[in-house]
Amino acid sequence: xxxxxxxxxxxxxxxxxxxxxxxxxxxxxxxxxxxxxxxxxxxxxxxxxxxxxxxxxxxxxxxxxxxxxxxxxxxxxxxxxxxxxxxxxxxxxxxxxxxxxxxxxxxxxxxxxxxxxxxxxxxxxxxxxxxxxxxxxxxxxxxxxxxxxxxxxxxxxxxxxxxxxxxxxxxxxxxxxxxxxxxxxxxxxxxxxxxxxxxxxxxxxxxxxxxxxxxxxxxxxxxxxxxxxxxxxxxxxxxxxxxxxxxxxxxxxxxxxxxxxxxxxxxxxxxxxxxxxxxxxxxxxxxxxxxxxxxxxxxxxxxxxxxxxxxxxxxxxxxxxxxxxxxxxxxxxxxxxxxxxxxxxxxxxxxxxxxxxxxxxxxxxxxxxxxxxxxxxxxxxxxxxxxxxxxxxxxxxxxxxxxxxxxxxxxxxxxxxxxxxxxxxxxxxxxxxxxxxxxxxxxxxxxxxxxxxxxxxxxxxxxxxxxxxxxxxxxxxxxxxxxxxxxxxx
Amino acid sequence: xxxxxxxxxxxxxxxxxxxxxxxxxxxxxxxxxxxxxxxxxxxxxxxxxxxxxxxxx
Numbered sequence: 001x002x003x004x005x006x007x008x009x010x011x012x013x014x015x016x017x018x019x020x021x022x023x024x025x026x027x028x029x030x031x032x033x034x035x036x037x038x039x040x041x042x043x044x045x046x047x048x049x050x051x052x053x054x055x056x057x058x059x060x061x062x063x064x065x066x067x068x069x070x071x072x073x074x075x076x077x078x079x080x081x082x083x084x085x086x087x088x089x090x091x092x093x094x095x096x097x098x099x100x101x102x103x104x105x106x107x108x109x110x111x112x113x114x115x116x117x118x119x120x121x122x123x124x125x126x127x128x129x130x131x132x133x134x135x136x137x138x139x140x141x142x143x144x145x146x147x148x149x150x151x152x153x154x155x156x157x158x159x160x161x162x163x164x165x166x167x168x169x170x171x172x173x174x175x176x177x178x179x180x181x182x183x184x185x186x187x188x189x190x191x192x193x194x195x196x197x198x199x200x201x202x203x204x205x206x207x208x209x210x211x212x213x214x215x216x217x218x219x220x221x222x223x224x225x226x227x228x229x230x231x232x233x234x235x236x237x238x239x240x241x242x243x244x245x246x247x248x249x250x251x252x253x254x255x256x257x258x259x260x261x262x263x264x265x266x267x268x269x270x271x272x273x274x275x276x277x278x279x280x281x282x283x284x285x286x287x288x289x290x291x292x293x294x295x296x297x298x299x300x301x302x303x304x305x306x307x308x309x310x311x312x313x314x315x316x317x318x319x320x321x322x323x324x325x326x327x328x329x330x331x332x333x334x335x336x337x338x339x340x341x342x343x344x345x346x347x348x349x350x351x352x353x354x355x356x357x358x359x360x361x362x363x364x365x366x367x368x369x370x371x372x373x374x375x376x377x378x379x380x381x382x383x384x385x386x387x388x389x390x391x392x393x394x395x396x397x398x399x400x401x402x403x404x405x406x407x408x409x410x411x412x413x414x415x416x417x418x419x420x421x422x423x424x425x426x427x428x429x430x431x432x433x434x435x436x437x438x439x440x441x442x443x444x445x446x447x448x449x450x451x452x453x454x455x456x457x458x459x460x461x462x463x464x465x466x467x468x469x470x471x472x473x474x475x476x477x478x479x480x481x482x483x484x485x486x487x488x489x490x
Numbered sequence: 491x492x493x494x495x496x497x498x499x500x501x502x503x504x505x506x507x508x509x510x511x512x513x514x515x516x517x518x519x520x521x522x523x524x525x526x527x528x529x530x531x532x533x534x535x536x537x538x539x540x541x542x543x544x545x546x547x
Contacts, residue, residue, distance in 0.1 A: 246508035414546035417539050435542045455542050461522040463532035489543045
């Protein structure tokens with residue numbers, strides 16, 4: 001009997017664990033280690049953040065689902081990896097620290113045959129002074145929609161602002177809280193939901209809603225922007241995004257590295273080196289992401305974290321990490337199998353793998369401050385990668401490591417669908433439905449724009465709302481492993 | 491003399507930051523919320539997304 005340990009129970013980890021268990025059956029063991037008690041459909045956190053959904057609508061408990069699937073669930077934090085074993089044993093293992101199941105604070109060693117790191121990101125609020133509380137959590141000055149709890153809190157704060165806006169002017173600031181953030185899409189969706197709800201509440205005229213982000217142009221989205229088919233034209237996402245902001249009277253500050261947050265004010269540096277300040281009554285700023293801080297140790301207890309992980313804390317996989325100038329970046333730099341180069345029984349899936357470089361053109365202010373979005377890894381790529389890794393591990397266990405078929409899922413060969421809503425109604429509000437193919441541009445295959453414009457498109461309208469509703473219910477249904485779940489694509 | 495009002499879609503062009511983009515007019519806004527048109531677009535967008543999903547696996 002082989003044991004697969006999946007660290008992380010988010011989109012990628014849950015996909016890996018559930019498919020691996022289905023394919024491996026009871027002959028082999030699948031263990032999930034995650035500090036969370038609940039699974040969260042993160043895209044719908046936006047609707048929680050404006051009060052269109054309850055927190056309970058976007059989460060469900062993991063324990064009964066894993067019990068039904070026959071997966072050994074440990075509500076615990078993965079602390080360290082020991083891929084060479086320890087003195088007296090060659091068996092690799094990880095150490096975990098429980099956060100639930102009545103064992104809070106207890107530590108344990110778990111041996112593995114195969115390990116998948118799907119720990120996702122650490123929300124690195126403390127990278128910006130004042131954005132965090134100094135203990136790794138969000139600070140008191142801003143809100144976030146990164147977790148269901150954060151989103152519920154954001155809604156409560158937003159309602160206070162709407163109440164005040166009935167009688168006085170209020171300033172709302174939404175965007176990124178650091179020069180190296182990703183996930184602009186979430187902030188983009190949130191700002192337009194706020195704008196939509198403000199109109200519905202009759203307080204829009206008393207709200208100044210402003211966007212701030214590290215993108216060098218609106219519509220970069222961490223993918224260097226994209227060119228998409230809109231209304232028969234191939235247009236830049238810059239024009240698409242600027243149109244959305246202009247139509248809704250939402251001005252923007254771009255190329256901004258937020259370097260300090262205090263009560264009611266952010267300080268920022270722009271790409272041209274100038275410094276600025278922006279006041280707010282309510283701010284939702286996405287934090288930068290980093291690896292979760294896993295350590296790795298050799299057989300003798302020596303620290304080998306640098307061997308297994310990149311400096312940003314994400315795990316090294318089969319990407320080309322050679323430092324090279326932007327002009328030499330290629331689609332083939334991106335990983336295909338997500339297998340660690342030194343330990344073939346370790347994989348990283350979803351946000352946990354270290355990208356070879358960013359996708360957007362790297363930028364620095366004259367002061368040397370890097371200000372550029374980092375690569376997005378949304379639900380669809382995370383799910384696809386998770387499934388490919390599950391297939392690879394299953395083959396390694398069933399066919400043996402030497403004759404196994406290692407599956408591939410390069411982000412330079414996969415697309416992503418994104419539906420950014422503004423409102424939630426069936427007959428009111430609008431949503432921007434976008435697809436991009438591939439996520440990482442391939443200028444050798446698509447010399448014009450780096451992408452296939454037949455399948456990279458954007459459209460605004462009610463249809464996007466309907467799709468977002470369907471995706472919400474479909475993916476929660478799938479994650480609960482209800483009948484036919486394997487038929488629903490990632 | 492009665493006040494002359496700008497068309498809704500043209501109001502925001504008066505702000506410098508918004509001046510160099512495109513803003514949808516009345517007909518485009520109507521189509522965005524027209525249930526029949528959106529139902530057709532819904533089918534087309536879904537079809538395209540399914541193709542993208544298939545190409546990605």
